[in-house]
Amino acid sequence: MRCVFCGAEVQERRITEEHWVNGDLFVIEGIPATYCPGCDEIYFADEVLDRIDALLERKEKELGEARVLRVPLIQFEEAVECTIPAHP
Numbered sequence: 863m864r865c866v867f868c869g870a871e872v873q874e875r876r877i878t879e880e881h882w883v884n885g886d887l888f889v890i891e892g893i894p895a896t897y898c899p900g901c902d903e904i905y906f907a908d909e910v911l912d913r914i915d916a917l918l919e920r921k922e923k924e925l926g927e928a929r930v931l932r933v934p935l936i937q938f939e940e941a942v943e944c945t946i947p948a949h950p
């Protein structure tokens with residue numbers, strides 16, 4: 863199978879993704895995905911997306927059972943003007 867964006871040969875891969883649900887951060891490991899090494903695009907089967915939704919819904923109800931990661935939340939403090947970088 864080839865990437866619809868860049869035409870490179872894609873690979874099957876398990877990935878880790880972050881999802882926010884009602885203020886709680888869930889990190890899901892082992893999600894089956896199709897990855898493009900050419901442009902870093904990641905594709906998910908519809909069934910996988912449905913299962914992610916169902917898993918998050920279930921886990922949100924059972925939050926006590928989830929392993930809890932301690933994640934530092936830091937602020938970007940400097941005042942920087944937002945400009946679009948010029949590409950040569």
Ligand SMILES: [Zn+2]
Nearest residue numbers: 865868898901
């Ligand atoms: Zn691609």
